[in-house]
Amino acid sequence: MRSFSGIINPYYPIDDIPCNDDIIIINNKSERNLFKRIILILAIGIICIFILMTITTKVIITLKEKKSINFNYRNSSLDHNNIISNISKPLEQNNSSLNKTESILNISKPLEQNNLALNKTEIISNISKPLKHNISVNCQLPFNPNYTKDGITVAGNFSPTIDELEKLQGPTSVYLDREQNIYVADTASHRIRKYLPGVSDEGETLIDEKSNINSPCCLYIDQESNNLYFLDQDGQGNYRVQLIRLNVNPLKSIILLVGNQTISHGMKLDQYFNIYVSEFNHHRIVKWLAPDYDQYLIVVENNENQFIYPRSIYIDEKTNNLYVANQNRIQRWSMNSKESKIVMQGGASCPNGIEYDCHGNLYISQGTTIKLINNKTDLRGFIIIGVDYDFGMQAARTSTDFLYNPEGIYLDKTNGDFYLADSGFNRIQKFTIKN
Numbered sequence: 196m197r198s199f200s201g202i203i204n205p206y207y208p209i210d211d212i213p214c215n216d217d218i219i220i221i222n223n224k225s226e227r228n229l230f231k232r233i234i235l236i237l238a239i240g241i242i243c244i245f246i247l248m249t250i251t252t253k254v255i256i257t258l259k260e261k262k263s264i265n266f267n268y269r270n271s272s273l274d275h276n277n278i279i280s281n282i283s284k285p286l287e288q289n290n291s292s293l294n295k296t297e298s299i300l301n302i303s304k305p306l307e308q309n310n311l312a313l314n315k316t317e318i319i320s321n322i323s324k325p326l327k328h329n330i331s332v333n334c335q336l337p338f339n340p341n342y343t344k345d346g347i348t349v350a351g352n353f354s355p356t357i358d359e360l361e362k363l364q365g366p367t368s369v370y371l372d373r374e375q376n377i378y379v380a381d382t383a384s385h386r387i388r389k390y391l392p393g394v395s396d397e398g399e400t401l402i403d404e405k406s407n408i409n410s411p412c413c414l415y416i417d418q419e420s421n422n423l424y425f426l427d428q429d430g431q432g433n434y435r436v437q438l439i440r441l442n443v444n445p446l447k448s449i450i451l452l453v454g455n456q457t458i459s460h461g462m463k464l465d466q467y468f469n470i471y472v473s474e475f476n477h478h479r480i481v482k483w484l485a486p487d488y489d490q491y492l493i494v495v496e497n498n499e500n501q502f503i504y505p506r507s508i509y510i511d512e513k514t515n516n517l518y519v520a521n522q523n524r525i526q527r528w529s530m531n532s533k534e535s536k537i538v539m540q541g542g543a544s545c546p547n548g549i550e551y552d553c554h555g556n557l558y559i560s561q562g563t564t565i566k567l568i569n570n571k572t573d574l575r576g577f578i579i580i581g582v583d584y585d586f587g588m589q590a591a592r593t594s595t596d597f598l599y600n601p602e603g604i605y606l607d608k609t610n611g612d613f614y615l616a617d618s619g620f621n622r623i624q625k626f627t628i629k630n
Contacts, residue, residue, distance in 0.1 A: 334553030336611045342580050342626045346595040350379050351622030352396040366616040368603035369623050370414040380411045387411055406448055413462040426462040434459035436470055452488040461508040473505040509549035520546040539568045541575035548604035560601040580626050
C-alpha cells in the first residue's frame, strides 16, 4: 500500500482509503462534466437567439402588413369623402346628376300615415352637416322700381269654359324654379299646381289631398336641388313641413316635421336649411335644426304682449335678419339680437307676404295692395302695385290692376318680375318693371 499524506478519515477502514491516482481520476471526470455543461448552455443560448430572431421577424412583417392595411383604409376613406363631396356640389342642369339635398336633407323623424313607403333609413343623410345655399346674386334691380299698372294672369282663369279642375281656389303662395316654371299652393283645393311659363289655363297637379296634404301654403324651392318645401297641417290642425323632390318620379311628399299643437301661417328656410316657423297660437318663432329637424330653438317669443299671433316670416339669406309680420306691422331681428326694430307699421290688417331685394327694399302684401318700404320712406311705405278701392268685387275682378287680399309674393331678383297670389280673385298675377 502506498503512503497517503493527510489526516486519515476515521470513518474509512484503512484498506478503503482512496489512493492519489483515484483522486486524480475523479477530478478529470468533473472537468469533462463542466465542459459538457458549457456546451449545453451555449447550445441552448443559440437556440434561444434563433427563436427570438424568428419571433422578431414575424412581428416586423405583421406590423408592416397592418401599416399597409391602415394606409389603404385611409385612402378608401378619402375616396368616400370625395364621393360625398361630389354629391354635395351644386348641380348643373343635368338632372341625371346627384342633387345636393339628397346628400344633405333628410329626416330622422318617423313619417306619418301617408306616402310612408319611405322608411327612415332611406331618407337619412350621408352628411352630418348641411351645406350652404348658393346665394351669390348680383344686384341688377333699380333702387326705386316702377311697375306696370296692369298685371298678367299667369295661373288661374275666370273663363266659364275652363274646366273646374283648372281653376284655383284661394291660392296663398307662389314660387318659381330656375327654369321659370310657376308653382302654386292652391290652398282651398288642398293641392300644389305647376304652370309652364306663359300658360295660365293649363296646369299640372303635382300632389293633392290624396297624398295626405291639407291646406298647403308657404312654398319654397331650393334652386340647386330643385326640392320643394311647403307648410300644411294635419287632421288635428297642427302645422307640418313637407318636402317634394321634383326631380324624382313618382312625386312623393315627405313629412320633415310636425309642429307643437298649433297652426302656422309662415315658414322659411335659411341658407343652412334650418326651418323657421311662426307658431300662431304660441306667439313665437321657432327654428327647427337641420338636417334631422327633431330639435328646435325658440328665437322670438311674446314679451309683454308686444308680439302676438305672428304670421308671415322672411329670412334675408345674406344677413340672416329675420322679418316677422304680426298685428299691423313688421318687426326685424338682427342675427343674435334679442331686440327687434319695427320696419313697417300701418294699415287695417296684418301684412301677408314679405320680400326683400338687394337694395334693402322691403316689399309687403297688405289689404288690396303691394307696398315698398325703405330708409327713404316712412313706416307705412308707398303703394307700388294695386289700388285701394271700395266698390264691388265683381267689377274689380275683371281688371288685372285690382287685387283682393294678396297673400304670398315672389320677387325674381334677376330681373325684378313680381309675382303674387291674388287669393281673393283666385289667380296668380305677374307685374314687370317698366322699360
